[in-house]
Amino acid sequence: MKNGFEIAVIGGGASGLTCAVKLAKNKQLKVLVLERGERLGRKLSATGNGQGNLTNERVGHGGYFSVSSHGEKRAEEIVEKYSKADFLSFLESLGALCEADEKGRVYPTSRQASSITDLFRYRLERAENVFVCTKALVESVERKNEEFVLRCLVEGETKTFYAKNVVLCTGGTAAKNFGTDGNGYKIAKAFGHTLTPLYPSLVQLKTEKEKIKTLKGIRVNDACVVAFSCGKEISREIGDVIFTDYGVSGDAIFRTSAFVADKIDQGTILEIDFLPNVSKERLISVIAKKLESGANPKEVLCGIVNNQLGRVILSCAACATPEAIACEVKSFTLPVLGSLGFDYAQVTKGGVPLCETDENLQSKKQKGLYFAGEILDADGECGGFNLQFAYSSASVVAEALLQQGAKKQ
Numbered sequence: 001m002k003n004g005f006e007i008a009v010i011g012g013g014a015s016g017l018t019c020a021v022k023l024a025k026n027k028q029l030k031v032l033v034l035e036r037g038e039r040l041g042r043k044l045s046a047t048g049n050g051q052g053n054l055t056n057e058r059v060g061h062g063g064y065f066s067v068s069s070h071g072e073k074r075a076e077e078i079v080e081k082y083s084k085a086d087f088l089s090f091l092e093s094l095g096a097l098c099e100a101d102e103k104g105r106v107y108p109t110s111r112q113a114s115s116i117t118d119l120f121r122y123r124l125e126r127a128e129n130v131f132v133c134t135k136a137l138v139e140s141v142e143r144k145n146e147e148f149v150l151r152c153l154v155e156g157e158t159k160t161f162y163a164k165n166v167v168l169c170t171g172g173t174a175a176k177n178f179g180t181d182g183n184g185y186k187i188a189k190a191f192g193h194t195l196t197p198l199y200p201s202l203v204q205l206k207t208e209k210e211k212i213k214t215l216k217g218i219r220v221n222d223a224c225v226v227a228f229s230c231g232k233e234i235s236r237e238i239g240d241v242i243f244t245d246y247g248v249s250g251d252a253i254f255r256t257s258a259f260v261a262d263k264i265d266q267g268t269i270l271e272i273d274f275l276p277n278v279s280k281e282r283l284i285s286v287i288a289k290k291l292e293s294g295a296n297p298k299e300v301l302c303g304i305v306n307n308q309l310g311r312v313i314l315s316c317a318a319c320a321t322p323e324a325i326a327c328e329v330k331s332f333t334l335p336v337l338g339s340l341g342f343d344y345a346q347v348t349k350g351g352v353p354l355c356e357t358d359e360n361l362q363s364k365k366q367k368g369l370y371f372a373g374e375i376l377d378a379d380g381e382c383g384g385f386n387l388q389f390a391y392s393s394a395s396v397v398a399e400a401l402l403q404q405g406a407k408k409q
Protein backbone atom coordinates (compact mmCIF):
# COMPACT_ATOMS: atom_id res chain seq x y z
CA MET A 1 0.00 0.00 0.00
CA LYS A 2 1.44 3.41 -0.99
CA ASN A 3 2.28 5.57 2.04
CA GLY A 4 1.17 2.69 4.23
CA PHE A 5 3.20 1.67 7.29
CA GLU A 6 2.96 -0.75 10.15
CA ILE A 7 4.00 1.95 12.61
CA ALA A 8 4.13 5.75 12.40
CA VAL A 9 6.26 7.48 15.03
CA ILE A 10 5.24 11.12 15.34
CA GLY A 11 8.14 13.26 16.59
CA GLY A 12 11.83 12.62 16.05
CA GLY A 13 13.04 13.71 19.49
CA ALA A 14 14.55 11.64 22.31
CA SER A 15 11.64 9.19 22.64
CA GLY A 16 10.80 9.02 18.91
CA LEU A 17 14.41 8.25 18.01
CA THR A 18 14.69 5.58 20.71
CA CYS A 19 11.46 3.98 19.55
CA ALA A 20 12.48 4.02 15.87
CA VAL A 21 15.96 2.60 16.54
CA LYS A 22 14.48 -0.23 18.60
CA LEU A 23 11.86 -0.96 15.92
CA ALA A 24 14.60 -1.09 13.28
CA LYS A 25 15.45 -4.52 14.74
CA ASN A 26 12.53 -6.17 12.99
CA LYS A 27 13.11 -5.66 9.27
CA GLN A 28 9.57 -6.85 8.48
CA LEU A 29 8.09 -3.82 10.22
CA LYS A 30 7.76 -0.82 7.95
CA VAL A 31 8.22 2.19 10.20
CA LEU A 32 7.74 5.88 9.40
CA VAL A 33 9.21 8.68 11.52
CA LEU A 34 7.60 12.09 11.00
CA GLU A 35 9.49 15.08 12.42
CA ARG A 36 8.35 18.65 11.89
CA GLY A 37 11.84 20.14 12.28
CA GLU A 38 14.49 20.27 9.61
CA ARG A 39 16.62 17.85 11.58
CA LEU A 40 16.00 14.97 13.96
CA GLY A 41 16.70 15.40 17.68
CA ARG A 42 17.26 19.14 17.80
CA LYS A 43 16.35 19.30 21.48
CA LEU A 44 18.39 16.22 22.31
CA SER A 45 21.41 17.95 20.76
CA ALA A 46 20.92 20.92 23.09
CA THR A 47 20.56 18.96 26.32
CA GLY A 48 22.89 19.34 29.27
CA ASN A 49 24.22 22.67 27.93
CA GLY A 50 25.16 20.85 24.74
CA GLN A 51 26.96 18.10 26.67
CA GLY A 52 23.97 15.74 26.96
CA ASN A 53 23.15 14.85 30.55
CA LEU A 54 21.61 11.55 29.47
CA THR A 55 20.70 9.90 32.75
CA ASN A 56 21.64 9.93 36.43
CA GLU A 57 23.19 7.54 38.94
CA ARG A 58 20.15 8.13 41.19
CA VAL A 59 17.61 6.93 38.61
CA GLY A 60 15.64 4.05 40.13
CA HIS A 61 15.48 5.71 43.55
CA GLY A 62 12.71 8.27 43.01
CA GLY A 63 13.12 11.56 41.20
CA TYR A 64 9.89 11.45 39.18
CA PHE A 65 6.69 13.49 39.50
CA SER A 66 3.19 13.38 38.12
CA VAL A 67 0.29 15.80 38.38
CA SER A 68 -2.36 13.06 38.49
CA SER A 69 -2.46 10.76 41.47
CA HIS A 70 -0.65 7.40 41.14
CA GLY A 71 1.16 8.66 38.01
CA GLU A 72 4.40 8.99 39.92
CA LYS A 73 4.38 5.28 40.79
CA ARG A 74 3.68 4.33 37.15
CA ALA A 75 6.53 6.59 35.99
CA GLU A 76 8.89 4.89 38.44
CA GLU A 77 7.75 1.46 37.24
CA ILE A 78 8.44 2.39 33.62
CA VAL A 79 11.92 3.56 34.55
CA GLU A 80 12.52 0.38 36.55
CA LYS A 81 11.44 -1.75 33.58
CA TYR A 82 13.95 -0.08 31.26
CA SER A 83 16.56 1.09 33.69
CA LYS A 84 19.61 3.31 33.64
CA ALA A 85 21.77 0.23 33.01
CA ASP A 86 19.56 -0.71 30.03
CA PHE A 87 19.82 2.84 28.69
CA LEU A 88 23.60 2.80 28.98
CA SER A 89 23.92 -0.55 27.22
CA PHE A 90 21.50 0.65 24.53
CA LEU A 91 23.72 3.71 24.00
CA GLU A 92 26.77 1.48 23.95
CA SER A 93 25.08 -0.69 21.31
CA LEU A 94 24.82 2.46 19.20
CA GLY A 95 28.49 3.13 19.80
CA ALA A 96 28.48 5.64 22.68
CA LEU A 97 30.42 5.50 25.92
CA CYS A 98 29.16 7.32 28.97
CA GLU A 99 30.57 8.41 32.32
CA ALA A 100 29.15 9.97 35.45
CA ASP A 101 30.42 13.18 37.01
CA GLU A 102 30.87 13.75 40.75
CA LYS A 103 27.17 14.65 41.09
CA GLY A 104 26.02 11.41 39.47
CA ARG A 105 25.02 13.05 36.19
CA VAL A 106 25.77 10.77 33.26
CA TYR A 107 27.22 12.24 30.06
CA PRO A 108 28.61 10.76 26.86
CA THR A 109 32.41 10.69 27.01
CA SER A 110 32.32 12.93 23.91
CA ARG A 111 30.62 15.54 26.11
CA GLN A 112 28.67 16.39 23.00
CA ALA A 113 24.91 15.82 22.98
CA SER A 114 24.77 16.22 19.20
CA SER A 115 27.10 13.25 18.82
CA ILE A 116 24.39 11.10 20.44
CA THR A 117 21.78 12.48 18.03
CA ASP A 118 24.18 11.61 15.21
CA LEU A 119 24.46 8.00 16.41
CA PHE A 120 20.66 7.68 16.33
CA ARG A 121 20.60 9.28 12.89
CA TYR A 122 23.33 7.02 11.46
CA ARG A 123 21.58 3.95 12.84
CA LEU A 124 18.30 4.96 11.21
CA GLU A 125 20.01 5.74 7.91
CA ARG A 126 21.24 2.15 7.83
CA ALA A 127 17.82 0.69 8.70
CA GLU A 128 16.09 -0.56 5.57
CA ASN A 129 12.68 -0.67 7.24
CA VAL A 130 12.64 2.82 8.78
CA PHE A 131 11.69 5.85 6.67
CA VAL A 132 12.42 9.26 8.10
CA CYS A 133 10.53 12.30 6.89
CA THR A 134 11.65 15.66 8.28
CA LYS A 135 9.93 19.04 7.79
CA ALA A 136 6.75 16.99 8.22
CA LEU A 137 4.21 18.44 10.63
CA VAL A 138 1.46 15.98 11.50
CA GLU A 139 -1.69 18.07 11.69
CA SER A 140 -4.27 15.39 12.42
CA VAL A 141 -4.61 11.68 13.03
CA GLU A 142 -7.87 9.83 12.50
CA ARG A 143 -8.84 6.21 12.78
CA LYS A 144 -10.54 4.80 9.69
CA ASN A 145 -11.44 1.10 9.78
CA GLU A 146 -8.31 -0.83 10.74
CA GLU A 147 -5.76 1.95 10.27
CA PHE A 148 -4.80 5.46 11.20
CA VAL A 149 -4.86 8.26 8.62
CA LEU A 150 -2.20 10.90 9.24
CA ARG A 151 -2.58 14.26 7.53
CA CYS A 152 0.74 15.92 7.33
CA LEU A 153 2.14 19.21 6.06
CA VAL A 154 5.40 18.34 4.31
CA GLU A 155 7.28 21.40 3.09
CA GLY A 156 4.03 23.28 2.50
CA GLU A 157 2.29 20.37 0.78
CA THR A 158 -0.42 18.26 2.42
CA LYS A 159 0.37 14.55 2.39
CA THR A 160 -1.52 11.59 3.77
CA PHE A 161 0.12 8.59 5.39
CA TYR A 162 -1.50 5.42 6.69
CA ALA A 163 -0.34 3.33 9.61
CA LYS A 164 -1.67 0.41 11.65
CA ASN A 165 -0.11 1.80 14.84
CA VAL A 166 0.81 5.33 15.87
CA VAL A 167 3.33 6.31 18.56
CA LEU A 168 2.86 9.88 19.78
CA CYS A 169 6.32 11.19 20.70
CA THR A 170 5.58 14.87 20.21
CA GLY A 171 6.96 16.02 23.58
CA GLY A 172 5.31 18.59 25.82
CA THR A 173 4.88 22.32 25.51
CA ALA A 174 8.16 23.55 27.00
CA ALA A 175 10.87 25.16 24.86
CA LYS A 176 8.70 25.76 21.78
CA ASN A 177 11.73 26.76 19.74
CA PHE A 178 12.50 23.03 19.48
CA GLY A 179 9.14 22.29 17.82
CA THR A 180 7.34 21.33 21.03
CA ASP A 181 4.34 23.61 21.12
CA GLY A 182 1.90 21.14 22.65
CA ASN A 183 0.21 20.23 19.37
CA GLY A 184 0.49 16.52 20.24
CA TYR A 185 -2.03 17.06 23.04
CA LYS A 186 -4.65 17.98 20.42
CA ILE A 187 -4.03 14.70 18.63
CA ALA A 188 -4.42 12.81 21.93
CA LYS A 189 -7.60 14.73 22.82
CA ALA A 190 -9.13 13.88 19.43
CA PHE A 191 -9.07 10.25 20.60
CA GLY A 192 -10.85 11.10 23.85
CA HIS A 193 -7.80 11.56 26.08
CA THR A 194 -7.82 14.13 28.85
CA LEU A 195 -4.97 16.36 29.91
CA THR A 196 -3.85 17.28 33.41
CA PRO A 197 -3.09 20.94 34.11
CA LEU A 198 0.32 21.78 32.61
CA TYR A 199 3.14 23.63 34.39
CA PRO A 200 6.59 24.79 33.27
CA SER A 201 9.30 22.91 35.18
CA LEU A 202 13.11 23.24 35.36
CA VAL A 203 12.77 26.96 34.99
CA GLN A 204 13.77 30.24 36.64
CA LEU A 205 11.41 31.51 39.36
CA LYS A 206 9.70 34.87 39.73
CA THR A 207 9.64 36.06 43.32
CA GLU A 208 8.69 39.10 45.34
CA LYS A 209 10.95 41.80 43.87
CA GLU A 210 11.00 44.67 46.36
CA LYS A 211 13.33 42.93 48.80
CA ILE A 212 15.90 41.95 46.15
CA LYS A 213 15.68 44.84 43.71
CA THR A 214 19.27 45.97 44.40
CA LEU A 215 20.72 42.46 44.03
CA LYS A 216 20.36 41.97 40.27
CA GLY A 217 23.36 40.07 38.87
CA ILE A 218 24.68 38.85 42.23
CA ARG A 219 25.49 35.14 42.32
CA VAL A 220 25.82 33.20 45.56
CA ASN A 221 27.65 29.91 45.19
CA ASP A 222 26.58 26.82 47.11
CA ALA A 223 23.58 28.32 48.87
CA CYS A 224 20.97 26.01 50.35
CA VAL A 225 17.48 26.65 48.99
CA VAL A 226 14.60 25.13 50.93
CA ALA A 227 11.11 25.37 49.43
CA PHE A 228 7.99 25.34 51.58
CA SER A 229 4.45 24.87 50.35
CA CYS A 230 1.56 25.29 52.81
CA GLY A 231 4.18 25.45 55.56
CA LYS A 232 5.64 22.04 54.65
CA GLU A 233 9.20 21.55 53.39
CA ILE A 234 9.02 20.14 49.86
CA SER A 235 12.60 20.42 48.62
CA ARG A 236 16.14 21.22 49.72
CA GLU A 237 18.77 21.95 47.06
CA ILE A 238 22.34 23.18 47.31
CA GLY A 239 23.79 25.18 44.44
CA ASP A 240 24.10 28.58 42.84
CA VAL A 241 21.49 31.27 43.32
CA ILE A 242 21.55 34.23 40.94
CA PHE A 243 19.43 37.30 41.63
CA THR A 244 17.69 38.77 38.58
CA ASP A 245 15.22 41.52 37.81
CA TYR A 246 12.31 39.05 37.91
CA GLY A 247 13.42 36.89 40.86
CA VAL A 248 15.97 34.11 41.08
CA SER A 249 17.84 31.78 38.76
CA GLY A 250 20.85 29.47 39.09
CA ASP A 251 21.09 25.70 39.32
CA ALA A 252 19.67 25.42 42.86
CA ILE A 253 16.59 27.34 41.73
CA PHE A 254 16.28 25.34 38.55
CA ARG A 255 16.26 22.08 40.50
CA THR A 256 13.86 23.54 43.08
CA SER A 257 11.39 24.46 40.32
CA ALA A 258 10.74 20.76 39.62
CA PHE A 259 9.24 20.46 43.12
CA VAL A 260 7.34 23.75 43.27
CA ALA A 261 6.08 24.17 39.67
CA ASP A 262 2.56 22.90 40.39
CA LYS A 263 2.34 24.42 43.87
CA ILE A 264 3.08 28.08 43.21
CA ASP A 265 -0.59 29.11 43.43
CA GLN A 266 -0.87 27.43 46.81
CA GLY A 267 1.74 29.76 48.31
CA THR A 268 5.33 28.67 47.97
CA ILE A 269 8.17 30.25 49.90
CA LEU A 270 11.90 29.87 49.37
CA GLU A 271 14.13 30.00 52.40
CA ILE A 272 17.74 30.58 51.40
CA ASP A 273 20.69 29.79 53.63
CA PHE A 274 23.58 31.78 52.15
CA LEU A 275 26.13 30.01 54.37
CA PRO A 276 25.04 26.37 54.75
CA ASN A 277 28.55 25.33 55.84
CA VAL A 278 28.68 27.82 58.72
CA SER A 279 26.61 27.04 61.81
CA LYS A 280 24.23 29.67 63.15
CA GLU A 281 26.08 29.63 66.50
CA ARG A 282 29.41 30.39 64.84
CA LEU A 283 27.86 33.16 62.78
CA ILE A 284 26.20 34.69 65.85
CA SER A 285 29.51 34.58 67.71
CA VAL A 286 31.45 36.26 64.84
CA ILE A 287 28.81 38.97 64.46
CA ALA A 288 28.65 39.52 68.23
CA LYS A 289 32.44 39.94 68.43
CA LYS A 290 32.36 42.45 65.56
CA LEU A 291 29.65 44.49 67.26
CA GLU A 292 31.44 44.32 70.63
CA SER A 293 34.64 45.60 69.04
CA GLY A 294 32.76 48.73 67.99
CA ALA A 295 31.98 47.86 64.36
CA ASN A 296 29.26 49.93 62.78
CA PRO A 297 26.21 47.62 62.29
CA LYS A 298 26.51 48.43 58.56
CA GLU A 299 29.91 46.65 58.43
CA VAL A 300 28.82 43.62 60.35
CA LEU A 301 28.43 41.26 57.36
CA CYS A 302 31.42 42.64 55.47
CA GLY A 303 33.75 39.76 54.57
CA ILE A 304 31.01 37.23 55.33
CA VAL A 305 28.64 37.64 52.40
CA ASN A 306 28.68 39.81 49.27
CA ASN A 307 28.61 43.46 50.44
CA GLN A 308 25.40 44.38 48.63
CA LEU A 309 23.72 41.20 49.79
CA GLY A 310 24.92 42.05 53.33
CA ARG A 311 23.21 45.45 53.12
CA VAL A 312 19.94 43.85 52.00
CA ILE A 313 20.15 41.21 54.74
CA LEU A 314 20.69 43.90 57.36
CA SER A 315 17.73 45.90 56.09
CA CYS A 316 15.56 42.79 56.36
CA ALA A 317 16.72 41.69 59.82
CA ALA A 318 14.07 42.20 62.50
CA CYS A 319 16.60 44.08 64.66
CA ALA A 320 20.36 44.64 64.80
CA THR A 321 21.12 41.79 67.23
CA PRO A 322 23.61 39.06 66.19
CA GLU A 323 20.79 36.49 66.44
CA ALA A 324 18.44 38.40 64.15
CA ILE A 325 21.18 39.12 61.59
CA ALA A 326 22.39 35.51 61.58
CA CYS A 327 18.81 34.34 61.23
CA GLU A 328 18.39 36.45 58.08
CA VAL A 329 21.67 35.13 56.59
CA LYS A 330 20.55 31.55 57.16
CA SER A 331 16.81 31.87 56.48
CA PHE A 332 16.34 34.60 53.88
CA THR A 333 12.75 34.20 52.73
CA LEU A 334 11.36 34.94 49.28
CA PRO A 335 7.75 34.21 48.31
CA VAL A 336 7.52 32.61 44.84
CA LEU A 337 5.08 34.39 42.53
CA GLY A 338 5.50 32.42 39.33
CA SER A 339 8.05 31.22 36.83
CA LEU A 340 9.47 32.46 33.54
CA GLY A 341 7.04 30.12 31.79
CA PHE A 342 7.11 27.47 29.09
CA ASP A 343 9.37 29.38 26.70
CA TYR A 344 12.18 29.23 29.26
CA ALA A 345 11.33 25.88 30.85
CA GLN A 346 13.14 22.69 29.92
CA VAL A 347 10.28 20.37 30.78
CA THR A 348 6.47 20.23 30.99
CA LYS A 349 4.97 18.99 34.22
CA GLY A 350 1.67 17.23 33.46
CA GLY A 351 0.30 15.78 30.24
CA VAL A 352 -1.70 12.74 29.16
CA PRO A 353 -2.45 10.81 32.39
CA LEU A 354 -0.63 7.49 32.57
CA CYS A 355 -3.83 5.86 33.88
CA GLU A 356 -5.30 6.37 30.39
CA THR A 357 -2.69 3.96 29.02
CA ASP A 358 -2.13 0.24 29.58
CA GLU A 359 1.10 -1.44 30.72
CA ASN A 360 2.52 -1.04 27.19
CA LEU A 361 1.62 2.67 27.13
CA GLN A 362 -1.09 1.88 24.61
CA SER A 363 -4.11 4.15 24.77
CA LYS A 364 -7.07 2.71 26.66
CA LYS A 365 -9.27 4.84 24.40
CA GLN A 366 -7.89 3.81 21.01
CA LYS A 367 -6.23 0.51 20.19
CA GLY A 368 -3.00 0.96 18.24
CA LEU A 369 -2.28 4.44 19.63
CA TYR A 370 0.77 4.60 21.92
CA PHE A 371 2.50 7.36 23.90
CA ALA A 372 6.13 7.92 24.88
CA GLY A 373 8.15 10.73 26.41
CA GLU A 374 7.19 14.11 27.73
CA ILE A 375 3.65 14.10 26.28
CA LEU A 376 2.81 11.83 29.21
CA ASP A 377 2.11 13.11 32.70
CA ALA A 378 5.56 12.25 34.06
CA ASP A 379 8.48 14.57 34.62
CA GLY A 380 11.72 14.22 36.44
CA GLU A 381 14.22 16.09 38.52
CA CYS A 382 17.01 18.00 36.83
CA GLY A 383 20.07 15.90 35.99
CA GLY A 384 19.18 13.33 33.32
CA PHE A 385 15.86 12.06 34.68
CA ASN A 386 13.79 13.34 31.77
CA LEU A 387 15.88 11.81 29.00
CA GLN A 388 15.86 8.56 30.95
CA PHE A 389 12.04 8.66 31.02
CA ALA A 390 11.95 9.39 27.27
CA TYR A 391 14.17 6.33 26.71
CA SER A 392 12.31 4.04 29.15
CA SER A 393 8.81 4.90 27.93
CA ALA A 394 9.84 4.59 24.27
CA SER A 395 11.39 1.20 25.04
CA VAL A 396 8.17 -0.03 26.66
CA VAL A 397 6.26 0.89 23.49
CA ALA A 398 8.88 -0.44 21.06
CA GLU A 399 9.14 -3.80 22.84
CA ALA A 400 5.35 -4.19 22.83
CA LEU A 401 5.20 -3.40 19.11
CA LEU A 402 8.10 -5.76 18.37
CA GLN A 403 6.34 -8.58 20.22
CA GLN A 404 3.11 -7.84 18.39
CA GLY A 405 5.03 -7.88 15.09
CA ALA A 406 6.73 -11.18 16.02
CA LYS A 407 3.37 -12.83 16.79
CA LYS A 408 2.08 -11.95 13.32
CA GLN A 409 5.04 -13.53 11.55
Ligand SMILES: Cc1cc2nc3c(=O)[nH]c(=O)nc-3n(C[C@H](O)[C@H](O)[C@H](O)COP(=O)(O)OP(=O)(O)OC[C@H]3O[C@@H](n4cnc5c(N)ncnc54)[C@H](O)[C@@H]3O)c2cc1C
Nearest residue numbers: 011013014015036047048053138171179373374384386387
Ligand atom coordinates in the same frame (compact mmCIF):
# COMPACT_ATOMS: atom_id res chain seq x y z
C1 LIG B 1 17.50 23.28 26.59
C2 LIG B 1 17.08 21.95 27.19
C3 LIG B 1 18.04 21.19 27.84
C4 LIG B 1 17.67 19.95 28.41
N1 LIG B 1 18.62 19.21 29.03
C5 LIG B 1 18.30 18.00 29.53
C6 LIG B 1 19.29 17.17 30.09
O1 LIG B 1 20.49 17.49 30.07
N2 LIG B 1 18.89 15.97 30.61
C7 LIG B 1 17.57 15.55 30.60
O2 LIG B 1 17.27 14.47 31.08
N3 LIG B 1 16.62 16.32 30.03
C8 LIG B 1 16.94 17.51 29.49
N4 LIG B 1 15.97 18.27 28.89
C9 LIG B 1 14.61 17.70 28.79
C10 LIG B 1 14.56 16.64 27.66
O3 LIG B 1 15.23 17.14 26.53
C11 LIG B 1 13.13 16.29 27.29
O4 LIG B 1 12.43 15.88 28.43
C12 LIG B 1 13.11 15.16 26.26
O5 LIG B 1 13.74 15.58 25.06
C13 LIG B 1 11.68 14.75 25.93
O6 LIG B 1 11.73 13.81 24.89
P1 LIG B 1 10.46 13.65 23.91
O7 LIG B 1 10.86 12.69 22.88
O8 LIG B 1 9.25 13.41 24.69
O9 LIG B 1 10.27 15.09 23.27
P2 LIG B 1 11.27 15.97 22.41
O10 LIG B 1 12.66 15.51 22.56
O11 LIG B 1 10.91 17.34 22.78
O12 LIG B 1 10.85 15.66 20.91
C14 LIG B 1 9.57 15.92 20.39
C15 LIG B 1 9.72 16.06 18.90
O13 LIG B 1 8.44 16.03 18.28
C16 LIG B 1 8.42 16.95 17.20
N5 LIG B 1 7.01 17.25 16.97
C17 LIG B 1 6.14 17.86 17.81
N6 LIG B 1 4.92 17.90 17.27
C18 LIG B 1 5.02 17.31 16.04
C19 LIG B 1 4.09 17.06 15.00
N7 LIG B 1 2.79 17.38 15.11
N8 LIG B 1 4.52 16.47 13.85
C20 LIG B 1 5.84 16.11 13.71
N9 LIG B 1 6.76 16.34 14.68
C21 LIG B 1 6.35 16.91 15.84
C22 LIG B 1 9.25 18.11 17.71
O14 LIG B 1 9.74 18.90 16.66
C23 LIG B 1 10.35 17.40 18.50
O15 LIG B 1 11.48 17.15 17.70
C24 LIG B 1 16.31 19.50 28.32
C25 LIG B 1 15.37 20.29 27.66
C26 LIG B 1 15.75 21.50 27.09
C27 LIG B 1 14.72 22.33 26.39
